[in-house]
Amino acid sequence: MLLAGGEPKVTSAFFSTLMPLALALASGGQAQEKPDWMNRRTEDRLSYLRGPYNRSIDLIPEFARDMYATGVGHALAYEALVRGRKDRLESQVQPQIAAILRNPPRFLVDEAAISPRFSTRFSSLEKVFEWAHTLHFQTIDVLAYPGWDFQRKEEEIQRLWKFYSAQPFALTGLPMNMDRLDGFSWSGLFRSKYPKTNALFWGYHWLQTANYDMLYGTALASQREQYAVLGDRYRTEELTRTDRDFMPMTAEISPRFARRFPQIANAFDNLHMLHDNVNDILADDRLTESQKDQAVDAAIINVLASTHRNCEPVAADEVETVAPGIHDHRHPNSMPGMGWMKGSDGDEMFMTGMGWMDMSECAHCSVSFPDSPKLTATGFAGPYGATVSSNGWTMSVRCVLCARDMASESIGRVILRAATEDPSRILVLISDEEGTFRSNLPEAVFLDEPAEHPECESWSRAFTNRAAFERYLKANPGFQSAQPLVLADWANRYNGKPETYRKISRPNPYRPNPDRLNPSGTKSPSLEVRSR
Amino acid sequence: MIKAFKLLTAALGLALCATPALASDHGNLDDARPLRFEDVAPLPYGSRELQFGLRSSLIRGQRPLGELRGEYKVGFAVNRHFEIGFDPSFQSGRRSESAFDAAYFEQLRQSNPEGTFLASFGLAYRLEYVREQNEDYLRTRFIADKQTGDYGRLHVNVDGLTSLQSRGTAWDIHFGYSEPLGAPRHLESTLVAEFSGRTAGFGSSDWIPGAGLGIRKQVSSLGTVDFGVELDFGSVRAFRLVLGYTLGL
Incomplete structure (x- = not known):
């Protein structure tokens, strides 16, 4: 009865009577153990790892401010969802967020201060988010820090991953089956009901992943120059895109970083999928408030490092039997920094556009x-x-x-x-x-x-x-x-399209019917090419 | 006093210049920064913080009084921090007997987080030594926080000061309010306000009511300045100006 994306077809009677079963199924049929810390509701705040690189993001001021604004965007949308202001999400909250994104904050934002109700109600989730955002910012700080050479930065990023993953709130660095994590009965609801607000979320996640290849192995001057291009793209296109079939994946947008640090790339994708899961759960009017709380807890557990502590990643072609439920840790053969995508086969995956x-x-x-x-x-x-x-x-x-x-x-x-x-x-x-x-x-x-x-x-x-x-x-x-x-x-040279090039012709797995319109009412874009 | 003020001003200026750029900290209000109540939020485990402050008091019938305050805080365990501080005071016309005539050690522990209907509670224990008054006392502080409105927070601090010389207990109660100014569009300033009442001394049943208003403003990614005014009413009339700086380390 759990549907893989698309339009939900589950009745409210189902939810009121079979919710526990649904939640168990949501975890792959196995009830996952709830870690002790999720029963404690104290703040449990942790400091970031000390280092001379912290806040080096401020050396790329426009990038820093855009990143700080993503925190405001997340917080305001979540607060509206828990305060019963869903009907105003697209008409009032989205424009309000957009205005802040145009004039972003100068400093890192205390998200709990502007989403107090959400933070209080979903305190476990808040811890997971905050800790993962800390990893985001610290890895960025290391890569942007001009005081260390390439090798030292490599070592520090490994150290950061170790520091991050040693804490109970850490997300798994294993590849997860994204198709399954996006295959619950509520999956896709948020993006179809609130496409403009969802575009903001996916826009933030694009920025939070696109930056890694921008920063990796390059000096500050080049990072700034690259951000002039990427920042413009982010503000003018990515924040308003409603034609994406799926959230941006780290390996899609920063393949070099994802190959080098697959665990970190996977953790970021798992974080962004958790955001999508929570959005969809909160957007589901068939669920009672208590059921939403349970579903959010289940969504957290699905992607926690502790849930998968005995698991290993495995290349697609080495799998004999696909693991059930949430323990399918296949990755494309040549990309260990990406989980399994809808319709994927070996190394093939579908990318919007x-x-x-x-x-x-x-x-x-x-x-x-x-x-x-x-x-x-x-x-x-x-x-x-x-x-x-x-x-x-x-x-x-x-x-x-x-x-x-x-x-x-x-x-x-x-x-x-x-x-x-x-x-x-x-x-x-x-x-x-x-x-x-x-x-x-x-x-x-x-x-x-x-x-x-x-x-x-x-x-x-x-x-x-x-x-x-x-x-x-x-x-x-x-x-x-x-x-x-x-x-x-x-x-000035140009050799033309190589004869060896082959286009893979398979239908969009997210839209098997090519004439089907996406939530915004437009068709999928195709790659525009030209010869100069 | 003037010399001390100059020193503090120089230290504040230096710290402001030297700081590279602190996360906004509306959820981390501290005693004397700038008003006399604090919230339940302990420092994150593993983090450290340095605070400087200057308080200038005009009390009816007394010479102007200046107080310096320096604090060092450490998040030493999850949901717990301790702080050590010194609190020397200077009166115009003479310097008090010691440059470090007050020192303290405090441990704050958050005992429960805020729920939808329940406030967040915490307890702070502070051992203070005040040399000028030849006084040691233990300050036990009960703290409660609760959200109100969209972004506002209500705070209650109840302090019991127990004299270690067995001279009785003094009480100090604060009802505070804080709100990020201009939220959600602007998030760099926090408005703080309080009404307070304290007993006139150990064992006294006379209460001195007071009020205060202040602002905390983030000025860099690790630095927050604060400014406040406090008034005491009743038999002891006093007016105080408070200026401070907090630096995350």
Whole structure:
């Protein structure tokens, strides 16, 4: 009787009589043990980990203020839901939140101060949220801190994860089956009843995940430049998007960070799914207040680290029998930082706006990423590989040639992030509307000797400087006649769509009927491409 | 007094400049910052805080009195913090006998959180030593908080001061109110107000009523300044100005 998303078809009689069973089923048929701390209602506030990096987010002021405003947005919507002001959510509360987002606070906001009723009623949830938000801010602070080198930041992020996950309020870093977590009878209610307010939530979650690849392995100046693009996208598009089929996933938008720190990426996705679960439960008028309280508790337990303490993540192809209920910890074979999505198969997943993607392949030439038992610090198997971010999406590609060509096929501003010969230095190229790139490494040069795509990691590369290029040629005599290309020359090249590219043609699993309109009354967008 | 004031002003200025940027803390009101009531919220486990304050009092029939106050707080366990502080006072025309003529140790513990209908309660124990009056006493403070309206909070503090020299008990009761000013659009300032009543001394049955109004304003991501005025009515008329700074560490 528990339905997988879509329109709820459960009667109120069902809820009044079979709610306990529904909640048990919501946990995969197994009643999960409620941890002791959830029975205590004291505040139990914990300090963040000390470090010189704390509040380094303020070094990117616009980003910091946008992040602080997400706290106000969450708090006001939740407070309206528990105060019986649901009918005013879209007409009054959403515009009120939007006004605050346009003029965001200067400092981190004490969410409990503006959502006192919600915080009091859902004190366990508040602890989980607050602790996960602390992880969000501290990981950001480390990555934005200019006083440490790449390696030191890597170590500190690992330390932060250890510190975070040692506490009882920690969310699991295991991949979770997102389709199941979004498959309760109430799932989808909030987004269909309150699409504009839901757009805000998913907009915040886009920002809270998109920032990681922006910050990772780049210096402060580049982080600021990238935020000029991402912040504009966030404010003008992501906060008002009502055409998403599903919440933004960390690995979709920050694939490099998700590959490098899969547990953290999974914890953030589990946090955002908990937000969606709570929204849907509070939006469900068939539930009594007491049933809502129970359902929220069950939703928390589903994603707590303690619930899954004896579980392990497993790659999709290694699974013989899919674990029941909430203990399905499959991840796409090549992306350990993402849980199982609706309709997924092996490495394939559906992304709104992009269609079906295979995460084991280059998004531009469809050639598989090289196998490697161990990823390097930059999140790729070697000193190659890049990502292309545009119009709210981010794609992983094998080489800088594919990145450049994909960028030139995209409308609007693009951020290209490419590995170099130095694992601690990522090349960031930002294009303007006309396609002209600016680089964070002014001395960067490129090797561009197109041959077969399966070997592109050898003939398409970015180097931090000419000396590194020369060293590469010396070690690879086959390219001895190659000339280093400066950015302006390299950027003007275009090799067209590779013959190896294949489009995966499968229907949108969220909308099996392509003519079905989304809650906002529009059809799904498709990827717009152009050649420059 | 003037020298002490200059020192404090310099310290406040230095702290304001040196602070990199504190989370807004409407839910963490402290005694003397700027009024005399506090809320039930203990510091988060593992966090530390430094507070400085200056109080200038004009009391009818007495010379102006200045008080400095410095506190160091540590969240030493979940839902518990302790603080150590010094509270020297200076009267115009002469300096009091000691620069550290008052010191104390306090432990605050939240005993239950707020429910939909139930207020949040906490207990604070403070051991104070006041040298000038040759007095040691134990202050036991019962604290209750309750939400009201959209963002307002009501606070009740009941202090029992028990003299360790067995001179009896003095009482000090505060009814406070706090609200983030301009919430939810603006969240950097908290309005605080109180009505209070205290017995005139140990064993006394005379009550001195009072009132206060103040504001706490977050000025950086770790710093909050506070300013308040307090009035005592009845037989002892007094007017006090309070200025302070809190720095999260």
